[in-house]
Amino acid sequence: xxxxxILIILAKGAGYTILVTLAxxxxxxxxxLLIAVLQTTKVKAVQxxxxxxxxxxxxxxxxxxxxxxxxxxxxxxxxIPPFLSMVLCLGLVSGAYLAEIFRGAMAAVSxxxxxxxxxxxxxxxxxxxxxIWPQMFxxxxxxxxxxxxxxxKYTPFAYTVGxxxxxxxxxxxxxxxxxxxxxxxxxxxxxxxxxKAFVLLFETLEKRFRIPGLAGE
Amino acid sequence: xxxxxxxxCLVCLLPLLFSGCGKKEDASVIKVxxxxxxxxNLYEENGKYLGMDLEIFEGFCKARNRRYQITSYDWQGMxxxxxxxxxDVAFSAISITDKRKEVMDxxxxxxxxxxxxxxxxxxxxxxxxxxELKKYSIGYPRGMAYSDFIxxxxxxxGVYKLxxxxxxxxxxxxxxxxxxGNLDLAFLDGSxxxxxxxxxxxxxxxxxxxxxxxxxxxxxxxxxxDDFDRYLAxxxxxxxxxxxxxxxx
Amino acid sequence: xxxxxxxxxxxxxxxxxxLKGVTMSLSEGQSKVVMxxxxxxxxxxxxxxxxLVSPTSGRIIFKGEDITRPDMDIHRLRxxxxxxxxxxxxYTHLTVEENITLGLxxxxxxxxxAAREKAAFELERVGMIEHRNKYPAHLSGGQKxxxxxxxxxxxxxxxxxxxxPTSALDPQMSREVVTVINKxxxxxxxxxxVTHDPFLAKYISDSIVFMxxxxxxxxxxxxxxFYEHEDPRVRQFYLSVIDHR
Numbered sequence: 001x002x003x004x005x006i007l008i009i010l011a012k013g014a015g016y017t018i019l020v021t022l023a024x025x026x027x028x029x030x031x032x033l034l035i036a037v038l039q040t041t042k043v044k045a046v047q048x049x050x051x052x053x054x055x056x057x058x059x060x061x062x063x064x065x066x067x068x069x070x071x072x073x074x075x076x077x078x079x080i081p082p083f084l085s086m087v088l089c090l091g092l093v094s095g096a097y098l099a100e101i102f103r104g105a106m107a108a109v110s111x112x113x114x115x116x117x118x119x120x121x122x123x124x125x126x127x128x129x130x131x132i133w134p135q136m137f138x139x140x141x142x143x144x145x146x147x148x149x150x151x152x153k154y155t156p157f158a159y160t161v162g163x164x165x166x167x168x169x170x171x172x173x174x175x176x177x178x179x180x181x182x183x184x185x186x187x188x189x190x191x192x193x194x195x196k197a198f199v200l201l202f203e204t205l206e207k208r209f210r211i212p213g214l215a216g217e
Numbered sequence: 218x219x220x221x222x223x224x225x226c227l228v229c230l231l232p233l234l235f236s237g238c239g240k241k242e243d244a245s246v247i248k249v250x251x252x253x254x255x256x257x258n259l260y261e262e263n264g265k266y267l268g269m270d271l272e273i274f275e276g277f278c279k280a281r282n283r284r285y286q287i288t289s290y291d292w293q294g295m296x297x298x299x300x301x302x303x304x305d306v307a308f309s310a311i312s313i314t315d316k317r318k319e320v321m322d323x324x325x326x327x328x329x330x331x332x333x334x335x336x337x338x339x340x341x342x343x344x345x346x347x348x349e350l351k352k353y354s355i356g357y358p359r360g361m362a363y364s365d366f367i368x369x370x371x372x373x374x375g376v377y378k379l380x381x382x383x384x385x386x387x388x389x390x391x392x393x394x395x396x397x398g399n400l401d402l403a404f405l406d407g408s409x410x411x412x413x414x415x416x417x418x419x420x421x422x423x424x425x426x427x428x429x430x431x432x433x434x435x436x437x438x439x440x441x442x443d444d445f446d447r448y449l450a451x452x453x454x455x456x457x458x459x460x461x462x463x464x465x466x
Numbered sequence: 467x468x469x470x471x472x473x474x475x476x477x478x479x480x481x482x483x484x485l486k487g488v489t490m491s492l493s494e495g496q497s498k499v500v501m502x503x504x505x506x507x508x509x510x511x512x513x514x515x516x517x518l519v520s521p522t523s524g525r526i527i528f529k530g531e532d533i534t535r536p537d538m539d540i541h542r543l544r545x546x547x548x549x550x551x552x553x554x555x556x557y558t559h560l561t562v563e564e565n566i567t568l569g570l571x572x573x574x575x576x577x578x579x580a581a582r583e584k585a586a587f588e589l590e591r592v593g594m595i596e597h598r599n600k601y602p603a604h605l606s607g608g609q610k611x612x613x614x615x616x617x618x619x620x621x622x623x624x625x626x627x628x629x630x631p632t633s634a635l636d637p638q639m640s641r642e643v644v645t646v647i648n649k650x651x652x653x654x655x656x657x658x659x660v661t662h663d664p665f666l667a668k669y670i671s672d673s674i675v676f677m678x679x680x681x682x683x684x685x686x687x688x689x690x691x692f693y694e695h696e697d698p699r700v701r702q703f704y705l706s707v708i709d710h711r
Contacts, residue, residue, distance in 0.1 A: 012264075071301030079303075082288070116555035116614075119518055120569045120621070121545035130568060134559045160294035162250070162303075168289055172261040175254035178416060180389060211559050213603025 001177065006186045009173055013166035014190055020083075020158045020165060021194070024090030024151040031095025036102035036136075037128070050099075057096035062154050065089045070161045082161040094151050101143035105136040138206075138214045145202045152195060166190055247278070247285040247441070250304035252295040256412050257464040258310035258328075258431070261289070269464035270308040273327060273457070274433070277448045296321070302436045306445070310408050313432040322442045325449050326430035328461050331407035332363065334423040335414075337395060342402070344423040347376045353401035356383035356391050363404045366428065392417065411465050467530065469494045469625060469656060470515065475524035477510055484510045486680035487524070492625065497657040499667040502677035503703055508660045511677070512627050515658070516547045529624065545573055548618030552630040554610040556602040562589070562613045563598040566620050574621065588616045592646045608639030612646050619650070626650070628659040632666050644669055662707050664692060676700050 035050055057065075070085040080088065109132050117127045156167040170187045174180045251271075253261040259268035266287055278285055290298055296311075298304040300320050312330065313323045334355065336342040344350060355377065357363055364379060371377040383400060385391045392413065394400040402422055405413065406429060413419060435442035449457065468491040477485040484507045492498055500508045513519040515526060517533065517540045526533050533543055556565050563585050570581035589595045592612045602610055611631060618626055631647065632640040644666050650657065651670040661667055667674055668688040676684040676691060678699050684691060692704045 067297060070303065071297040074301040074303060082303075110555070110558065112551060112553050112555040113557055115518065116549070116551060116557075119516060119544055119547070119549035119551075120618075121541045121543075121573050122569075123541055126572055130572060131557060138559065159289075159291050160297070162288040162290045162294060162298065164289060168253075168291070171291065172253040172289070176256055176260050176262060176412075178389070178412065180387070211603075212601045213558050 001179075003182060003186065006173065006179075006183055007189070010166055010169045010183070010186050010190055013164055013169040014194065016158065016163055016165040017152075017155045017191075018194060020086055020090070020155045020163060021148075021152045021198070023083075023087045024094060024154070025148050027087050027091025028094030028098050028147065028151060031091045032098025032102055035095060035099035036106060039099070039103055040106070054096045054099055057093050058100075060093070062089055062093050063157050063160065065093060066157055066160060082158075082163055085161055086158045086163060090151055090154060093154075094147055097147050097150070098144065101140050101147065102136060104143070105140035106132060108139050109135045135214060138209060138211060141202065141206050145199065148198060148202070149195060152191070152198065245284065247283055247306060248304045249274070249285050249287045250295045250298040250307040251287055251289050252292045252309040253289050254292070255310040255408065258408055259308065268309075269328070269461060270310065270431075270433070272460055272464070273452075274306070274308060276452065276460075277445055280448055280451070281444065296434070299434050299436055305435070305439070305441055307434040310431055311434050313430045317434070320437065322435045322437055322439055323432035324435070324442060324445050326432050327449060327457060328431040329426055330429040330431055331410075332366070332425040332428055333405055333407055333410045333421045334402040335395075335405060335410055335419045336402050336422045337398075338418040338420045340401070342422050344402075347371075347374075347423075350377050350423075354383055354399075355381070355402045355404055356385055356394060356400045357404040358387050358391060359384045361404070362429075366425075388413075392419075395419070407465065468492060468527070469496075469529060470658070471525075471527040472511075472515070473525040473527070475511070475514060475526065476522045477507070477514055477519065478522045484680055485514070485521070485524075488677070488680070488682055490675055490682055490685070492656065492658055494624075494656055495654045497651050497655070497659070497670055497672050498675055499671040499673075500658065500660045500675045500677060501662055501664075501667055501703070503706075504662070506677045507680045508677050509629055512629050512658065512660050516544050516549060516627065518549075545621060546624045548621055548623035548626040550611070550614050550618050550626065550628040550631050552634050554602070554607075554614045554634075556605075556610055556614055556617070558602055561599050561601055562594065562605070565602070565613060566617045569617065569621050584620055585616070588620045589613075591649075592616055606639060607635045608642035611635065611639075611643045615643075615646060615650075619655075625656040625658060628657065628661070630661055630663075631659065632661065632663050640666075662703075664688075664704060664707055668692075676703070678703075 035053065038046055039050055041047075066085065066089045069080060069089055070082065073080060113131055114127060117131045122130070155165055158165050159168040159171075166187055170183050174183045177183070251259050251266065253259055253266060255268070257268055258270045259266065261267070266289075274285070288298070288304065295307050295309060296317070299307040310330070311317075313326060317323070334344065342353070344353075350371075364382070367377055367382065368379045372379060383394070385394070388405070388409070391400065391403050395403050396417070410421070433445060435445070470492040472488055472490050475485050475488040476483065488507070488511055500511060502508050510519055514521045515528075517538070521534055524534070528543065529546070557568065560568060563582065566585040566588065567578070567581040570576045570584060571578060576584070585598070586595060589598055592615065594609065594612050594616065597605060597609055597613070602613070605613065615631075628647065632643050635643060640663070647657075647659070647666070648669045657670065659666070659670060671688060673685055673687050674691050675682055684695055684697055684700050686695065691700060695701060
């Protein structure tokens with residue numbers, strides 16, 4: 001078996017890796033945005049709750065969370081399918097990080113512009129959608145790319161709950177051929193390629209939507 | 218700007234989309250958890266699951282007219298799946314231990330996993346009596362159960378001292394050193410040894426038995442376990458031995 | 467009937483009284499400037515009038531309606547009041563044209579094409595049409611303020627509020643902006659401008675309201691207020707700001 005063969009066999013798992021990453025990013029964005037928006041409310045109890053959330057989910061290791069969700073919750077009668085478990089955990093953890101990134105970016109949106117929008121007669125929601133979000137997203141790009149990269153690097157845990165991603169292919173192949181070094185080297189190469197593709201995608205998006213005067217890079 | 222908003226919304230919806238494609242659960246199908254890194258008991262070749270454990274289990278399913286569906290996990294995940302009842306049964310050379318028995322039920326043992334001291338065939342090294350062991354160097358990766366065995370069994374009898382053992386990071390290094398002649402004996406279990414025997418010219422110099430039994434793992438209180446044990450009894454030790462030997466040879 | 471009628475307006479911030487009973491009015495087609503030393507409450511007055519700051523007590527009648535009542539629709543009110551800020555407050559992520567059309571499309575619900583046409587018309591008026599596709603970061607201060615004025619005007623407000631529109635600008639750019647506001651003045655746009663720039667005040671007002679420590683102490687046309695007023699506080703203020711220039 002040549003190194004090329006190894007790469008091809010492992011690439012079978014890459015589809016799941018990308019799928020888990022994308023879905024994890026999606027869930028993370030949804031959770032992160034929700035928290036970032038809720039954080040703007042001035043209700044003390046909500047703020048406290050969100051602070052607790054970000055604190056807990058930024059400190060809990062993903063694998064531990066995954067074990068709780070996938071292997072622990074069934075004991076309480078809550079059964080969540082593997083893919084959803086993985087995505088849920090990724091979303092909960094990366095959402096906590098993204099919320100912080102969004103909060104910082106939102107704080108960087110000029111207070112004057114928000115006042116101007118209020119003075120124009122815009123409603124809160126409109127101000128959010130037309131003034132704050134477009135600026136916040138652009139300013140959050142570097143932080144977001146960082147976090148998305150972490151999500152990619154978390155995906156090997158998906159195999160723990162039975163999603164056949166790259167690591168699964170690598171481990172079964174290594175057990176059979178005993179050529180661990182080459183196989184895990186190939187794994188590294190594939191992860192690097194996926195990582196590079198993600199970064200390229202975001203660089204293109206960032207360039208496409210770049211606006212002078214807004215810090216993106 | 219609209220485009221960004223649309224993009225963000227789409228990405229946020231992704232997880233929902235994917236989760237929608239989950240397979241329907243069918244209670245009559247037995248959900249099997251495996252860890253395909255355990256040849257010859259269970260492994261994967263060209264996308265197909267193979268191995269001794271699977272052959273035994275297929276026999277059971279045929280006899281009982283049941284269907285099964287395999288999901289592969291990593292080692293922890295496979296055990297977790299049984300404990301958490303995500304799977305109805307797990308098999309992949311799982312040793313029956315007291316610790317595991319606290320959280321899962323095991324079938325009757327179907328295979329005695331030997332502990333083998335192997336050496337290069339060219340050395341023609343046979344240990345006839347344990348007292349000869351002192352003359353040779355023994356090696357295995359750190360963290361294996363052999364350490365307890367040597368310390369608690371061999372050391373008191375004056376057979377071998379744990380401090381004389383050469384420790385390695387993985388079996389790759391152990392076997393490389395064996396090949397180079399820097400190491401006389403490598404300690405491995407029978408299943409792992411059977412894999413290496415296909416790749417290298419090695420032979421058993423001494424075999425310990427009765428320490429490590431493999432069983433099929435079931436969730437606590439599983440009725441499937443009892444049925445499976447009945448099947449093993451129906452199969453009988455002779456037919457079982459034929460299957461085991463076929464995969465170990 | 468006056469467009470805006472303010473009666474005994476009081477505003478307290480944490481117990482400190484910033485407006486101590488302001489009474490004034492503004493008629494349709496009229497342009498007034500509010501002057502006074504820093505901290506006299508003139509900016510707070512302006513922000514009370516479109517409820518960016520909610521008054522503590524007193525009455526504000528806008529188009530015959532008391533806007534201080536609790537069930538007032540503040541979004542509808544603000545749509546009727548154009549607001550120009552000292553620091554321009556253009557939306558950083560939008561071009562000049564998009565800055566103008568955003569309100570037209572999202573608040574006035576105009577179609578994009580119609581909104582762009584409207585923006586082009588208004589930009590032409592202030593000599594900014596060639597900059598319509600630029601982002602705020604690429605504009606000079608004077609250009610930013612002109613764009614901000616157009617953004618407010620394009621909504622066809624009943625009145626235009628200007629909060630220190632020239633004080634963040636150097637003299638050259640300041641003149642540029644004064645010229646534009648003067649043009650609006652000559653077009654009889656209803657305006658209420660807060661400033662301490664006597665040059666601007668003179669060229670854009672029918673009359674000047676002079677505030678001191680939270681109350682209106684004088685109101686008159688520029689010439690009389692600056693040169694002939696009997697209140698020493700007014701003369702002193704004029705001398706102090708004229709020295710700056």
